[in-house]
Amino acid sequence: MNQAIEIKKNIFWIGVNDRRTHLFENYWPLPKGVAYNSYVIIDEKVAVIDTIERSRMDDYIESLEATLNGRKVDYLIINHMEPDHSGAIKALLCHYPDLTLVGNSKTFPMLENFYGVHTNLLEVKEGSCLNLGEQQLNFYMVPMLHWPETMVTYLPKEQLLFSGDVFGAFGTLDGGIFDDQVDLEYLEEEISRYYSNIVGKYGMPAQTALKKLGGLAIRMICATHGPIWRSHIPEIIAKYDKWSKYETEEGVVIAFSSMYGHTEKMADLIGRFLAEKGIKKIRIHDTSKTHPSYMINDIFRYKGVILGSCSYNGGIFPTMETLLSELENMGIKNHYLAFFTNKTWAGGALPRFTQFADKMKWEIVAPHADASGSPKSQDVEDCRNIAYAMAEKLKA
Numbered sequence: 559m560n561q562a563i564e565i566k567k568n569i570f571w572i573g574v575n576d577r578r579t580h581l582f583e584n585y586w587p588l589p590k591g592v593a594y595n596s597y598v599i600i601d602e603k604v605a606v607i608d609t610i611e612r613s614r615m616d617d618y619i620e621s622l623e624a625t626l627n628g629r630k631v632d633y634l635i636i637n638h639m640e641p642d643h644s645g646a647i648k649a650l651l652c653h654y655p656d657l658t659l660v661g662n663s664k665t666f667p668m669l670e671n672f673y674g675v676h677t678n679l680l681e682v683k684e685g686s687c688l689n690l691g692e693q694q695l696n697f698y699m700v701p702m703l704h705w706p707e708t709m710v711t712y713l714p715k716e717q718l719l720f721s722g723d724v725f726g727a728f729g730t731l732d733g734g735i736f737d738d739q740v741d742l743e744y745l746e747e748e749i750s751r752y753y754s755n756i757v758g759k760y761g762m763p764a765q766t767a768l769k770k771l772g773g774l775a776i777r778m779i780c781a782t783h784g785p786i787w788r789s790h791i792p793e794i795i796a797k798y799d800k801w802s803k804y805e806t807e808e809g810v811v812i813a814f815s816s817m818y819g820h821t822e823k824m825a826d827l828i829g830r831f832l833a834e835k836g837i838k839k840i841r842i843h844d845t846s847k848t849h850p851s852y853m854i855n856d857i858f859r860y861k862g863v864i865l866g867s868c869s870y871n872g873g874i875f876p877t878m879e880t881l882l883s884e885l886e887n888m889g890i891k892n893h894y895l896a897f898f899t900n901k902t903w904a905g906g907a908l909p910r911f912t913q914f915a916d917k918m919k920w921e922i923v924a925p926h927a928d929a930s931g932s933p934k935s936q937d938v939e940d941c942r943n944i945a946y947a948m949a950e951k952l953k954a
């Protein structure tokens with residue numbers, strides 16, 4: 559079955575939906591699946607831009623062959639080497655052995671390492687052009703969006719930007735492929751979660767890329783995941799700009815780790831006290847139940863972060879440790895912070911929280927609350943103090 563869709567004359571989307579994979583990069587949950595988008599330009603020369611993840615190879619090759627109707631692929635543009643886009647390279651080479659692989663100096667060592675491929679290479683640089691006949695491709699390097707070799711490809715005649723992972727989204731394309739054909743409200747969290755989980759670590763490179771690409775006239779953004787943007791281009795660019803500047807909203811994420819419920823009680827107290835001060839956007843997460851993906855997404859959105867943990871074997875609870883190390887890896891900036899802890903003997907959670915605060919350089923708004931078991935009246939006051947101080951900061 560040919561699943562290709564013409565998005566402009568002689569330019570096709572040949573993507574596939576993946577509803578089976580539970581975890582993207584074997585880590586990030588995919589409750590609404592994910593789409594892998596590849597594109598084909600048919601001109602005097604035929605160019606494919608990025609491929610797909612290998613599990614759906616047969617469908618992909620079938621669609622490609624049907625679309626090309628006997629013609630061969632001349633160029634494969636490799637914007638990004640991550641296997642969810644490079645997974646069909648070897649299959650393409652088997653079908654089209656004369657194919658030229660187009661990448662930059664950082665692409666080709668990865669190509670050799672992943673697939674043992676080192677011939678038929680055409681190296682491009684920032685500003686290089688490749689003529690296909692009527693159409694021409696321009697290349698721009700966007701390193702660390704999301705790997706060092708990442709580049710984007712621009713088609714000036716049609717004003718299409720093949721943006722790789724940039725402007726991508728989780729979620730399958732359930733019928734529509736353009737932003738005006740899909741339910742963007744339904745996909746909203748999957749768009750922001752894709753940014754915060756996958757691209758979010760690279761705020762600075764994202765800002766550099768936005769400035770570099772800002773001068774291009776763009777009629778469509780064709781990303782490798784999620785819908786093709788054509789009706790909401792300013793909105794998605796504005797979102798990327800805001801997210802990559804770490805701009806946040808008024809609201810507080812309370813994430814806690816608790817075995818027997820005492821630390822959770824402190825989380826609820828803090829939530830209640832925040833509400834008393836007019837904070838409405840309060841998201842309380844149990845780190846043992848909620849995947850870091852969702853907590854990180856909320857932390858990208860809201861300025862206040864309050865973290866609580868029981869002590870565990872002289873340290874912090876394991877699921878809180880996972881969250882802290884993820885946040886440290888991502889280097890998220892620009893938050894207000896406070897802590898609460900719980901113990902039965904010598905404690906242990908606090909030193910790890912202190913280490914986290916030193917690393918993140920977020921502003922601590924109040925001294926931490928430290929209860930032994932069920933919160934007593936002083937602990938309640940300490941929780942109130944944290945909440946009120948956080949609310950005051952957020953309202954200032």
Ligand SMILES: Cc1cc2nc3c(=O)[nH]c(=O)nc-3n(C[C@H](O)[C@H](O)[C@H](O)COP(=O)(O)O)c2cc1C
Nearest residue numbers: 816817818819820821868871872901902903904905
């Ligand atoms: C396996 C295990 C390890 C623990 N390690 C510590 C510890 O290192 N220091 C401490 O003061 N309490 C320790 N505790 C006790 C809990 O931190 C304490 O009971 C706390 O009040 C539990 O909070 P919760 O009700 O939110 O789970 C440990 C408990 C368990 C089950």
